Amino acid sequence: MNKRDVISGIFWMGFGAVFAIGGLQQGLVRQGIPGPGSLPFIVGLICVGLSLVVFIQAFRQRPLSFKNFFAHESSLPKLILALVSISGYGFLLKPLGFVLTTFIFLLFSLRLIGREKWVTAFVFSLLVAVLSYVLFTSLQVELPKGILGI
Amino acid sequence: MDALTNLLLSFQIAINPMNLFLCLCGCLVGTFVGVLPGLGPAASMSLLLPLTFALNPVQAIILLSGIYYGAMYGGSTTSILVNIPGEAASVVTCLDGYQMAKKGRAGPALGIAAIGSFVAGTFSVILLMILAPPISRIALKFGPPEFVSLSFLGLTLVTYLASGSMIKALIMAAVGLLLGFMGVDIVTGVERFTLGISVFLDGVGLVPLVMGLFGISEVLLNLEQTFKKADILQGKIHNIWPNRKDLKDSAGAITRGSIMGFFLGVIPGGGALLGSFISYAVEKKISKEPHTFGQGNIRGVAGPESANNAGAGGAFVPLLTLGIPCNVLMAILMGGLMIHGVEPGPRLIIEHPDVFYGVVGSMYLGNAMLLVINLPLIGIWVKLLKLRYSLLFPLILFFCLIGAYTTGNTVYDIYVMMLFGVVGYLMKKFEYEPAPLVLALVLAPIMERAFRQSLIISDGSPLIFITRPISAVFAVAAIAILLSPIILKLIRKERLQLKE
Numbered sequence: 001m002n003k004r005d006v007i008s009g010i011f012w013m014g015f016g017a018v019f020a021i022g023g024l025q026q027g028l029v030r031q032g033i034p035g036p037g038s039l040p041f042i043v044g045l046i047c048v049g050l051s052l053v054v055f056i057q058a059f060r061q062r063p064l065s066f067k068n069f070f071a072h073e074s075s076l077p078k079l080i081l082a083l084v085s086i087s088g089y090g091f092l093l094k095p096l097g098f099v100l101t102t103f104i105f106l107l108f109s110l111r112l113i114g115r116e117k118w119v120t121a122f123v124f125s126l127l128v129a130v131l132s133y134v135l136f137t138s139l140q141v142e143l144p145k146g147i148l149g150i
Numbered sequence: 151m152d153a154l155t156n157l158l159l160s161f162q163i164a165i166n167p168m169n170l171f172l173c174l175c176g177c178l179v180g181t182f183v184g185v186l187p188g189l190g191p192a193a194s195m196s197l198l199l200p201l202t203f204a205l206n207p208v209q210a211i212i213l214l215s216g217i218y219y220g221a222m223y224g225g226s227t228t229s230i231l232v233n234i235p236g237e238a239a240s241v242v243t244c245l246d247g248y249q250m251a252k253k254g255r256a257g258p259a260l261g262i263a264a265i266g267s268f269v270a271g272t273f274s275v276i277l278l279m280i281l282a283p284p285i286s287r288i289a290l291k292f293g294p295p296e297f298v299s300l301s302f303l304g305l306t307l308v309t310y311l312a313s314g315s316m317i318k319a320l321i322m323a324a325v326g327l328l329l330g331f332m333g334v335d336i337v338t339g340v341e342r343f344t345l346g347i348s349v350f351l352d353g354v355g356l357v358p359l360v361m362g363l364f365g366i367s368e369v370l371l372n373l374e375q376t377f378k379k380a381d382i383l384q385g386k387i388h389n390i391w392p393n394r395k396d397l398k399d400s401a402g403a404i405t406r407g408s409i410m411g412f413f414l415g416v417i418p419g420g421g422a423l424l425g426s427f428i429s430y431a432v433e434k435k436i437s438k439e440p441h442t443f444g445q446g447n448i449r450g451v452a453g454p455e456s457a458n459n460a461g462a463g464g465a466f467v468p469l470l471t472l473g474i475p476c477n478v479l480m481a482i483l484m485g486g487l488m489i490h491g492v493e494p495g496p497r498l499i500i501e502h503p504d505v506f507y508g509v510v511g512s513m514y515l516g517n518a519m520l521l522v523i524n525l526p527l528i529g530i531w532v533k534l535l536k537l538r539y540s541l542l543f544p545l546i547l548f549f550c551l552i553g554a555y556t557t558g559n560t561v562y563d564i565y566v567m568m569l570f571g572v573v574g575y576l577m578k579k580f581e582y583e584p585a586p587l588v589l590a591l592v593l594a595p596i597m598e599r600a601f602r603q604s605l606i607i608s609d610g611s612p613l614i615f616i617t618r619p620i621s622a623v624f625a626v627a628a629i630a631i632l633l634s635p636i637i638l639k640l641i642r643k644e645r646l647q648l649k650e
Contacts, residue, residue, distance in 0.1 A: 008580040012321050019328045022343055026335075034605045036335035036342055039598050040328060047324035053317050069579060071374035078373050079575075082547070083568065086366070089551050090564035105551075106544050113373065114540030124541065128548070139201065141556055 002061040009055030016047025081113050097146020098136075103129040156279065156507060163208065163504055164511030172209050173512040176216015177519050183217070184224020185531045189546050190238075191221035192588075193365030195482045196357045197553035199489070207490040208508040214486055215466075215509055216516050218479050219271060222422055222462045223520045226263040226455050227531050230256060239422035239458040242430040246443060246450030253446050258392040262400050262448055263455040264524045265392070270408035270456035271517040274463025277412055278470075279510050282499065286471040289496035294603035295614050297473075299624035301597045304474040305590055306628040308419035312583050316635060319586045322577075326587035329354045330594020337602055349562040356485040356592065358554045358563040360478070362570025363577075363584045365550045369543050370575045390525050392448070400452035403433050411457030415464025418476045418589075422465070425457035463513065469494050470506055473596065478585050481592040493596075 019040045026037030070076055085108050092101045106125035110116045116124070136143055163169060183194040195217050202210035225240035230247035243263065250259040292300070305323050312319035332343045333353030344350040392400070410432065411425035433453040434443045443450050465476040473495030475481040484494050492502050499506045524531075554567040574584055608614035616622045 004580050008582070012325065015325065016328070019331070019343065026340060026342055029610075030338065032610065034602045034610070036338050036340045039601060040331045040342065043324050043327045043331070047321060047328065050317055050321045050324060054315075054321065057317075075374040079370055082370060082373055083572070086547060086551065086568045086571070087565065090555075090561040090568075093555065093561055093564075102548065106548065109544040109547065110540070114544065116540055128545065132548075132552070136552070140204070141201070142559060 002058040002064040003066060004064050005054050005058030005061065009051045009058060012051035013048050013055065016044045016051060018044070020044030020048060078113055082109070085109050085113070093146075094144050095146055097148050098143040099129050099133050100146065100148055102132065159503070160279070160507035160511030160514070162511075163508040164212075164515050169209060169212050169508065169512060170515070172205070172213040173216050173516050174519055176213045176218075177220040177223075177516050177523055180217040180220015180222075181224035181227075181520065181523055181531065182220075182534070184221035184240075185227050185534055186542070189549075190364055190368070191217055192478050192482065193361050193368070193546075193550065194221075195479060195486075196360040197365070197549055199357050199482065199486050200553060200556040202486060203489070207487060207492045207502065208504050210486055210490055211483065211505055211509055212512040214483055215513065218483070219459065219462045219513065219516060220520060220523075222459050223264065223267050223524055224531070225458075226267070226451075227260065227524070227528070228535060230259045230263065230451070231532060232535060239426050239461070240455075241423075242426050242454045243451055245430070246445070246447050249444065249446035250448065250451065255446065257389040258396050258448065259451050260528060261390045261392045261525065262396060262452045264521055265397075266400065266404045266407065266452045266456035267459040268517050268521045269404050270411060270460035271463060271520075272514065273408045274412045274415070274460040275510055275513040275517070278463050278466055278513075282467055282471050282506065285467065286496040286499050289472050292496065292620065293618075294600040294607065295618050295621040296624065297600040298597060298604055299615055299621040299628065300472060301474060301593050301600070303624045303628040303631075304418040304468070304476075305586065305593065306631045307417060308476075308586050308589055310631050310634075311417070311419035311424060312586060314581055314583055318582050322582055322584065323586040323590040326590025327594045327597070329359075329587075330591045331598065336595065336599060347562070349558070349560060349566070353595070354591065355557055355563055355566060356482065356588075357557040358567035359570050359591065360482060360588060361550045361553055362567040362572075363574035363588065364478070365546065366567060366571025367574025367578065369546055370571060371578060372539065373543065390528065396448050399448055403429075403449040403453035404456045406432060407453040407456030408460040411460030412464040414457070415461030415476070416467045418468060418474060419585075422458035422461035422477075425461035425464075426454035429453040429457035466509065470498055470509070471496060473498075475589055475592055478588045481589050484592050 021044075023037035023039070023041030023044055026040070027035035028038050028041055029035050085105055088108070089101060089105045092104065096104070103125050106128055107121050110121035110124060111118060114121075133143070164173065179194060179198065180191065183189050183191055195214055198213065198217065202213060205213070222239060225235060226243050226247065229235045229240040229243035230251050233244050233248040235241045235244055247259045247263070250256065309316055309319035309323055330353065332350055334340070334351055335342055341351065407425070407429040410429055411422070414425040414428060415422060417424070430450060430453060433449045434440050437443065437447070437449065439447075465480050468474040468476055469480045469484060473484070473493065475484045487494055487505070492498070492505055550567060551564055554563040555561065557563050577584060604614050605612070614621070615625050
């Protein structure tokens with residue numbers, strides 16, 4: 001049994017079902033012409049049907065479990081750190097401003113995820129933050145200013 | 151006479167200093183991302199999309215298409231020198247290119263790749279210019295039902311040519327359509343599936359989605375691996391120009407690659423990738439010494455490299471004449487044009503001749519520029535390969551973050567991008583392909599409008615898709631493709647039973 005296909009099949013079935021039901025609520029027909037829910041309903045149903053095929057086929061396939069899902073044991077913490085740094089950037093960008101947020105983001109990813117030396121990480125982050133600020137302002141890209149005013 | 155006027159028009163547009171500059175920028179960025187493993191053309195084109203808001207549509211498409219064919223060139227460099235394809239269409243170039251490099255013939259391998267790309271690129275632009283106007287004249291007769299069936303056929307072809315399971319590719323196309331339906335309904339103004347979040351009123355943004363699926367997810371997948379230095383060929387590369395024997399050996403392969411590449415590139419889902427694979431297979435088949443393939447046969451570099459560049463040109467045909475994007479990169483171009491208020495389709499050449507001829511003209515010049523960028527500057531590109539990944543990935547993430555933010559000046563797009571980064575990562579692990587999803591997402595609003603218009607024309611009868619002859623041809627072809635795997639299976643079973 002291919003466990004990965006079982007899971008993904010169920011997931012897309014749910015995904016399609018949400019749109020099919022949503023489409024039904026939006027109205028399939030309005031004043032005799034197809035309404036806003038018509039295509040989401042049809043495509044949602046198709047999605048459910050196709051996912052059902054993946055789900056059923058999964059039981060006859062070569063066994064594939066979630067063992068070795070990550071390439072290394074150390075993968076998961078690294079992935080989580082990367083997602084933390086990305087969402088952190090979104091969270092801090094408005095209050096702290098472009099330059100400071102970029103600097104902190106780069107320092108964090110270089111040091112904690114990339115395992116670069118402190119000095120390298122610090123210099124590299126500072127350089128990229130300043131240079132990109134100069135580049136973007138010269139291209140007239142609007143960036144959030146935050147507490148430092150830059 | 152007409153063709154000559156058009157050619158002059160295209161050069162006139164391309165030679166404008168600003169356009170020349172943008173074309174050069176596009177080619178440089180394209181080569182850059184083509185060389186860099188880990189940041190592909192899809193992510194970088196969507197990255198630069200917000201920057202094009204300040205430009206006019208002609209300038210925007212010149213810049214973006216420069217990245218597209220620049221990446222096709224650049225991808226071959228890493229394949230030959232490091233055995234890592236910079237982008238998917240250069241995968242087969244690794245086979246013989248890297249072997250040539252190992253035997254000390256990296257120079258001629260790079261040289262023939264650039265020459266083949268140049269010849270094929272130029273050939274495909276000429277064909278594009280000749281073929282596109284008559285095709286759009288035919289397509290002008292299409293009504294909404296024809297467009298629905300044609301888009302349906304396009305999506306089916308893409309899923310059929312997907313490398314993995316066809317059913318999974320079809321699911322991805324359905325998911326893309328569903329995501330494309332999110333936002334305010336164009337016909338009635340009703341909000342659909344917005345989850346009450348204002349950012350979704352315009353639907354799921356193409357830029358954050360593509361950068362998530364192709365940029366962020368790639369970084370996540372690479373981070374899993376332990377960092378190791380790429381095994382770059384040491385020593386200087388000398389003698390870039392292939393000798394007379396090399397050129398004579400490759401001439402046939404370049405010609406065949408150009409022709410096959412172009413026509414396979416026109417097929418939705420074919421793009422540059424299919425052409426390069428088939429060209430390699432053909433060269434090996436017709437060769438008198440097939441055993442030398444995989445051991446550094448120059449034809450194994452010349453053919454596929456020509457094919458992928460010709461395919462890159464071919465892919466413009468359905469986009470600029472029918473409004474059907476063949477691959478993810480064309481989908482991004484289409485999204486970019488639509489942001490500028492230019493809808494690719496049969497009316498494009500009539501309504502926006504400057505856009506069409508601007509692309510054509512800048513492609514002629516871009517191909518020449520790329521020859522200059524690639525051959526003498528090869529040393530710089532090789533140095534770039536030595537940048538270690540622990541320094542590279544924060545930069546890629548940072549570019550994506552800024553790209554996502556600047557699309558709408560909102561941090562929500564950063565979260566949307568991150569979400570699709572995780573989705574893309576999981577899709578890889580669960581063996582789903584992202585390409586059909588992106589294509590469907592871009593086509594969804596146009597398909598939906600045409601679908602509902604068709605049903606209004608027919609008073610609600612879905613038979614309109616099969617009673618109009620052109621639409622019927624498309625629909626029947628699409629259904630035949632969908633059913634072909636099942637039919638083939640049945641035929642095989644029958645034969646087995648007959649044998650027994």
